[in-house]
Amino acid sequence: MEADFVGWLNGGMGAWKFWDDFTEAIVGDYLAPVFGSLVLVGLWFSGGGVTRYANQLTTITGTMGVGFANGLTIAANSLWFRDRPFVNADLDLLFYRPTDSSFPANVAAVGFALGTAVFIRHRKVGLGLYLLAFLWGFARVYSGVHFPTDVLAGALIGVTAALLATLVVHQTEFILRRVLAVARLFLFA
Amino acid sequence: MPDEFLSDYILLVFFSAIGVVQVAAARSGLAGLMFLRQWPRATQWLGSVQVVVAFAWYATDEFRNIPDTAGGLDGNTQALWFSLSAGAGVAMTFLVSSVINHAWAGKPSWVPTDGSNTPTGISQLEHTTFVRALAAQWRRWRGGDS
Numbered sequence: 001m002e003a004d005f006v007g008w009l010n011g012g013m014g015a016w017k018f019w020d021d022f023t024e025a026i027v028g029d030y031l032a033p034v035f036g037s038l039v040l041v042g043l044w045f046s047g048g049g050v051t052r053y054a055n056q057l058t059t060i061t062g063t064m065g066v067g068f069a070n071g072l073t074i075a076a077n078s079l080w081f082r083d084r085p086f087v088n089a090d091l092d093l094l095f096y097r098p099t100d101s102s103f104p105a106n107v108a109a110v111g112f113a114l115g116t117a118v119f120i121r122h123r124k125v126g127l128g129l130y131l132l133a134f135l136w137g138f139a140r141v142y143s144g145v146h147f148p149t150d151v152l153a154g155a156l157i158g159v160t161a162a163l164l165a166t167l168v169v170h171q172t173e174f175i176l177r178r179v180l181a182v183a184r185l186f187l188f189a
Numbered sequence: 190m191p192d193e194f195l196s197d198y199i200l201l202v203f204f205s206a207i208g209v210v211q212v213a214a215a216r217s218g219l220a221g222l223m224f225l226r227q228w229p230r231a232t233q234w235l236g237s238v239q240v241v242v243a244f245a246w247y248a249t250d251e252f253r254n255i256p257d258t259a260g261g262l263d264g265n266t267q268a269l270w271f272s273l274s275a276g277a278g279v280a281m282t283f284l285v286s287s288v289i290n291h292a293w294a295g296k297p298s299w300v301p302t303d304g305s306n307t308p309t310g311i312s313q314l315e316h317t318t319f320v321r322a323l324a325a326q327w328r329r330w331r332g333g334d335s
Binding site: 024025027028029030031033034035037038039041042043044045046047048049052070094095096098106180183184185186187188189 | 198201202205206209210212213214216217218219222240244247248249253254255256259261262264267271275279283309310311312313314315319322323326
């Protein structure tokens with residue numbers, strides 16, 4: 001049933017050139033993570049006083065969350081191997097043919113980890129990153145390299161990873177506060 | 190091909206990071222970090238345009254959806270080069286804004302040894318430049334006046 005859905009979705013390829021071009025740009029390994037990471041860079045410099053300190057903790061949380069999301073995805077990939085949708089179906093690809101496990105989708109894990117880490121403190125920016133993560137995951141399904149449940153599982157991993165990172169940052173804040181105080185001496189924080 | 194792919198990635202991150210820092214500086218009143226200190230709104234716009242142009246160039250210049258086994262970048266390499274390129278962009282911003290705003294920062298509106306209200310860290314860039322603030326910090330460490 002999932003394969004049918006991917007086939008149906010992928011069958012729409014070619015109907016709207018603009019959408020296909022957009023998907024081809026966003027589906028890749030580079031633009032979406034760079035954009036999300038740049039948001040974290042921007043947060044590092046944003047606000048003033050206590051607000052900037054909180055934003056810098058958000059940057060640390062987001063970075064840590066992405067690391068956790070990657071680790072959890074690698075662990076899950078090693079436990080379950082699932083063929084990509086294009087392996088057993090004739091699909092038009094806007095993407096190269098990955099050989100690793102389809103389940104869970106690493107891009108969704110990374111995207112939703114970034115979105116959750118930021119959403120906790122900045123609702124609007126976080127929603128923007130959630131939208132980006134959704135589009136990134138949707139583009140992968142549309143392009144025939146992931147099933148919807150791969151993306152869903154990746155999203156759950158991403159949210160969990162970001163919440164875990166938030167907890168770690170909260171528990172180690174007394175250390176981070178000192179590290180940031182030292183960085184402040186050199187005007188890095 | 191791999192080198193060109195990597196250099197394009199570095200350029201994307203480098204120029205985007207500069208744009209993002211300009212937007213953040215303008216929104217947060219970090220005058221000493223802005224290239225157009227007197228025009229914060231224009232700085233926000235130009236910073237945003239810089240990011241959009243960098244992304245548009247990267248997305249349209251070449252076909253980028255290639256695997257790391259064929260000249261693309263794997264996750265770890267990407268993380269490494271993102272950090273280095275964004276760091277270089279921030280460093281370039283610190284240096285260029287320090288040069289552009291050098292004369293303005295010569296007359297700080299706050300006294301660095303003024304007690305508890307003295308800004309610290311990046312907040313100093315609301316009143317002075319990175320190089321001047323770092324020099325003042327260095328003098329404080331060495332026991333001289335600030």
